Amino acid sequence: MSLTARVPDPDAPRFRVRPPAHWINDPNGPFRWQGRYHLFYQHNPDAPVHTNVHWGHVSSPDLAHWEHHPVALTPTPGGPDEAGCWSGCVVDDDGVPTAVYTGVDRHHTGLGTICLARATVPDDETLTDWKPHPTPVVTGPPPGLDVVMFRDPFVFHHAGHRWALVGAGHADGTPSVLLYDCDDLSAWRFAGVLVDGHDPVAARVFGDGATGWECPQLFATASGEWVLVVSLWDGDPSSTGYLTGRLHPYRDGELRLVPRTGGPVDHGRDFYAPAVLQEADRAVLWGWSWEAREQAAVDRAGWAGVLTAPRTLDTHPDGSLRMAPAPELRLLRAPDPFVTEPGVPVSLPDAYDLTVTARSLTTVSLLRSASGAELTVRLDPDERTVTLDRDGWPRTGALGPVTAGVPEAEITVRILVDGSLLELFVGDRATVTERVYRRADDVPELVVRGAGARVTGWEQVPPTSG
Numbered sequence: 001m002s003l004t005a006r007v008p009d010p011d012a013p014r015f016r017v018r019p020p021a022h023w024i025n026d027p028n029g030p031f032r033w034q035g036r037y038h039l040f041y042q043h044n045p046d047a048p049v050h051t052n053v054h055w056g057h058v059s060s061p062d063l064a065h066w067e068h069h070p071v072a073l074t075p076t077p078g079g080p081d082e083a084g085c086w087s088g089c090v091v092d093d094d095g096v097p098t099a100v101y102t103g104v105d106r107h108h109t110g111l112g113t114i115c116l117a118r119a120t121v122p123d124d125e126t127l128t129d130w131k132p133h134p135t136p137v138v139t140g141p142p143p144g145l146d147v148v149m150f151r152d153p154f155v156f157h158h159a160g161h162r163w164a165l166v167g168a169g170h171a172d173g174t175p176s177v178l179l180y181d182c183d184d185l186s187a188w189r190f191a192g193v194l195v196d197g198h199d200p201v202a203a204r205v206f207g208d209g210a211t212g213w214e215c216p217q218l219f220a221t222a223s224g225e226w227v228l229v230v231s232l233w234d235g236d237p238s239s240t241g242y243l244t245g246r247l248h249p250y251r252d253g254e255l256r257l258v259p260r261t262g263g264p265v266d267h268g269r270d271f272y273a274p275a276v277l278q279e280a281d282r283a284v285l286w287g288w289s290w291e292a293r294e295q296a297a298v299d300r301a302g303w304a305g306v307l308t309a310p311r312t313l314d315t316h317p318d319g320s321l322r323m324a325p326a327p328e329l330r331l332l333r334a335p336d337p338f339v340t341e342p343g344v345p346v347s348l349p350d351a352y353d354l355t356v357t358a359r360s361l362t363t364v365s366l367l368r369s370a371s372g373a374e375l376t377v378r379l380d381p382d383e384r385t386v387t388l389d390r391d392g393w394p395r396t397g398a399l400g401p402v403t404a405g406v407p408e409a410e411i412t413v414r415i416l417v418d419g420s421l422l423e424l425f426v427g428d429r430a431t432v433t434e435r436v437y438r439r440a441d442d443v444p445e446l447v448v449r450g451a452g453a454r455v456t457g458w459e460q461v462p463p464t465s466g
Contacts, residue, residue: 010350011303011420011437015332015460017066017286017307018042022461023048023112024305025217027286028055029090030277031155033097033386034125035279036061038287040072040099041307042087046303049295052118053084057097059126063284063310064331064463069128073099073117078104080113080136087152087215087273091162093118093185100164100185102151112151114138114166116185121161133186135387138166142178146171147235149212156218156278158247158255165194169212174198177216177230179255179322185442192250195228195243195257205262207240217276219283221315228257229265229274230287237272240265240287244319261319267404268388268424271308271433283313284326289421292395292435306421322428325416329353335456338444340455348444351460354415362450367393368415370441377424379411379450386426388414393436405432418460 009392018024023044031038036059041057052213055073058066073085081103088101097119113136120129141147149169156163164180176196197203197210210232217229226247232238245259265274266287274287287308291298298304310326333353340346348366356364358379367375373392380387389401404426412426424432438444448455 008239009177009419011301012303013418013421014307014351015064015418015462016309016421018303018305019045020044020068021048021302022304023050023308024056025050025053025288025290026087027288027307028101028273029089029099030275030284030286031090031092031097032277032279033092033127036125037063038090038127039307041288043071045071048298048302051084053086054100055085057127057246062463063326063328069126072127072130073132076132077101079132079134081115081132082106085115086113089154089275091155091185098131098185100153100155102153104151104298108420109142110149110151110169111147112155113140114188120438132390132407136183137186138180138188141166141168145178145193147178149214150178152219154216154217154442155185163191163255164188165218166217167212167214167216167230167233171196173211174265175210175213175230175233177213177228177257181253182392186344192256194255199243199259201245201262202243202258205243205259206232210238213237214259214273215273217285219276219278219313219409221290223315225315225319226257227283227315227321228259229276231273237290240272240274242321244315244321250311263320265323266431266433267402268431268433269395269402270430270435276313285311285313285323287433289435292397293395293437297437300442306419308421309416309418309423311431316429320429323431324428325414325423325425328414331463332460332463337456337458339457340448342448342450342453344447346416346446348446349459350444351418351458352415352457354417354446354455354457355412356415357410357412357454358409358450358452360451360453362448364413364415364455365436365449366415366444367436368443368445369393369439372411374447375412375436377415379413379453381411384408384411386411386424386430388422388424388432388434390434390436393438395435395437402432402434404432407428408431
């Protein structure tokens with residue numbers, strides 16, 4: 001049975017955040033203002049390539065309906081951001097929404113400056129008018145640390161003070177997160193290294209491949225622990241990881257993160273540079289999913305990149321990351337679910353939300369090629385594993401199956417597919433984000449093989465109510 005007609009470009013996500021055309025990369029500055037969520041992102045408004053970086057802008061009342069706004073930040077000719085308004089955050093500075101971001105000039109070699117831009121009409125919920133500060137608040141890395149990578153400020157509050165993190169890498173190959181106090185956003189004081197690659201937990205969790213930690217994000221859990229999320233840079237974007245631990249006072253008003261555990265934020269190969277919004281009762285994360293296809297195909301499509309579905313974050317008692325799709329995504333479900341019986345094919349739409357629960361070996365096929373190859377998710381309760389096998393669908397870079405482990409004997413996976421973006425949630429223990437591009441003769445078809453599996457799915461449709 002058929003569930004929906006095809007959209008003109010079946011690879012183009014329809015329900016995730018991306019500009020109408022051209023380039024998107026890192027999500028920036030998720031921010032709640034006057035009842036709306038605002039989300040910014042790295043954006044080239046002229047072409048689907050990474051250059052001429054501005055800040056794009058969308059907003060939503062509920063994380064499901066998204067409205068596009070004019071570009072928020074534009075490089076200033078002759079200014080500290082003339083070669084790009086790179087990643088950062090947005091904070092409420094005494095009632096004024098303020099972007100804190102990386103500015104790069106045409107001479108930069110990995111070293112950014114920290115710039116400010118303030119919303120000029122703070123009582124306007126759309127936040128469409130921003131005025132950049134003419135000079136940086138931090139002109140470069142602190143002396144004496146031999147820093148060769150310096151970018152991506154993130155502001156947070158702890159113990160009655162406002163602090164900021166900046167991602168860094170050092171000449172000897174050590175990655176780190178630098179700490180500043182910034183109670184006054186116009187006057188920053190360097191407060192030491194929050195944590196670096198020499199930390200034994202970080203070294204065990206991340207290995208020694210990264211030479212810099214980009215896009216640091218920090219959020220507090222209900223138990224009082226903190227989770228640091230970093231993007232691992234090894235000369236190019238690589239992967240993402242997290243550390244769970246405590247913030248401890250350290251000399252003269254400084255802080256240090258003492259981790260107890262950590263791991264990958266996402267097990268897939270097409271996820272990077274996540275940004276986190278700390279709310280009173282939860283933390284919400286978006287990541288960037290890049291294009292895993294040749295540039296010629298990107299040029300023909302006219303667009304590049306997409307942000308993931310919003311994910312809620314917390315930790316398990318052992319400190320491992322707990323991650324699930326934001327509950328608001330249910331607003332995208334069609335009124336009636338579709339179900340399937342084992343072995344009975346069901347035609348899939350271009351965007352869907354599928355949940356599978358199994359207590360015995362179960363294989364879920366999502367796509368079939370003309371040659372008979374299948375894109376599958378394999379649930380193996382005996383081995384406590386879930387494996388995504390997409391070998392029949394090439395991508396640039398590494399291929400091969402992706403496996404995530406789970407502790408439970410009963411396995412539940414939730415699969416969100418929107419065009420070429422596939423997000424696999426293995427319980428609330430692991431996620432896998434991959435880009436899968438369909439060929440003209442591929443058949444999007446659901447077939448479940450395994451005794452006793454419970455399967456329910458919904459087509460994703462434009463939301464009609466909040």
